Amino acid sequence: MECGWxxxxxxxxxxxxxxxxxxxxxxxxxxxxxxxIANWATEISENFQKDVDELKRAIPKKHKFNTRYIRVMSWLNNKENPLSDEE
Structure with missing residues (x-):
C-alpha cells in the first residue's frame, strides 16, 4: 500500500x-x-479549538496502534500582535 504524504x-x-x-x-x-497541531501553519492567536479537536480525533487512533506519542509542533507568533517571551 502506498501511503504517500x-x-x-x-x-x-x-x-x-x-x-x-x-x-x-x-x-x-x-x-x-x-x-x-500547531505545525507552524497556525498562529498562536488563532482558534485553539481546532487543535483540541484534532487531538481528540488522534487519541483513539494512537491507542489503537498502541502508540505513546503524538507529535505537536510550535505555533507561530502573531505578526501583528506578538506575544512576549514571558507570555
Missing part, C-alpha cells in the same frame, strides 16, 4: 482501518503520530 490522523472509517491493517499485517509498529 497524507495526514493519517485525518483518516476515518474504512480508510483508517485499511491503513491500520496494512501496518499491523506488515509487522510494522508506529512510534509516534505526526499531527497537524
Amino acid at each position: 497524507s495526514r493519517y490522523c485525518a483518516y476515518v472509517g474504512k480508510k483508517f482501518e485499511e491503513v491500520f491493517e496494512n501496518v499491523v499485517s506488515s509487522g510494522l509498529k508506529v512510534s509516534c503520530f505526526a499531527s497537524c
Whole structure:
C-alpha cells in the first residue's frame, strides 16, 4: 500500500482501518503520530479549538496502534500582535 504524504490522523472509517491493517499485517509498529497541531501553519492567536479537536480525533487512533506519542509542533507568533517571551 502506498501511503504517500497524507495526514493519517485525518483518516476515518474504512480508510483508517485499511491503513491500520496494512501496518499491523506488515509487522510494522508506529512510534509516534505526526499531527497537524500547531505545525507552524497556525498562529498562536488563532482558534485553539481546532487543535483540541484534532487531538481528540488522534487519541483513539494512537491507542489503537498502541502508540505513546503524538507529535505537536510550535505555533507561530502573531505578526501583528506578538506575544512576549514571558507570555
